[in-house]
Amino acid sequence: MKIGYPCINLSLDCKGDRTFRLKSYSEERLVEIVDNNLNCLFEILRFNVAHNLLFFRITSDLVPFASHPICKFDWQSHFHNKFQEIGNYIRTNDIRISMHPDQFTLINSPDKGVFERSLQELIYHAHVLDLMELNTSAKIQLHIGGVYKDKITSINIFVERFNELPDLVSKRLVIENDDRSYTLQDCLEVSSITDIPILLDSFHHEVKNSGESQAEAVSLASSTWRQEDGILMIDYSYQPGDGRRGAHSYTMNVDHFTQFLDITKSYDFDIMLEIKDKEKSSLKAVEAAKDDKRFVMAI
DNA sequence: CCCTGTCAAGTCACG
């Protein structure tokens, strides 16, 4: 079990998700920003290793406009050495990596144009992980997508489109249950046809489920991960009673987290804290988990 | 320098 947080670190004076406006696009600008973002990513990873945080989600903003037609620049070659250096560090320290394309990435849209743009976006994500020479335990997590008024058809389209994906994408893709449309059961149905592993979002599962307990959900999702996929990934967050539905909590409820670890103690997984204060809560989680026999410390 | 409207992309709920 490794513990982590997504995309940004609030303690460091360094932002790895800087971007700029499409209107001000230029190659010089792109190079400047990507250079900054890669340096900062490396700095965050070093911070994480120093704090026993060995699970991290790399921001989709690492290379702004990478999948946009405006981008003709060969950033893969230009930053090859830097990606190698970071990849080396990740492999040496055995850091688990995920990426999560944003809500515009939908492979089951009836609109072929939406699918085509999403495909380009997924290829960009796969290139980032490939450039770092990470194995297929580094994952790209995606929701099944829209319902478009007909869930069965939409699931079928997802499966068809998945089967069309190039290998560099499909070998890394995992699906995640969401809190409005596609539950764990829906994901299991898709997984049974496609063998896609299921990333469990424990909070979404709490909001929308088919009666499975958290422990049962962990067990079901866990069984969809093959040897080459690594162990189950979990996105964890906790909603205090008064917050708006679906909103992530601001800070860690250590009791709730400890309880979650306890009820899932017969399963191993890597767990990402989707909590607004990011690494601060992750450090509390590490503190709470350090005596757990599943917990993996930095070398 | 400071203020603030706006930002690549999609879907869905709501009025």
Added chain:
DNA sequence: CGTGACTTGACAGGG
């Protein structure tokens, strides 16, 4: 049919 939420900050242009 149009707008805001999702997530949120910060870019960038105007004063």
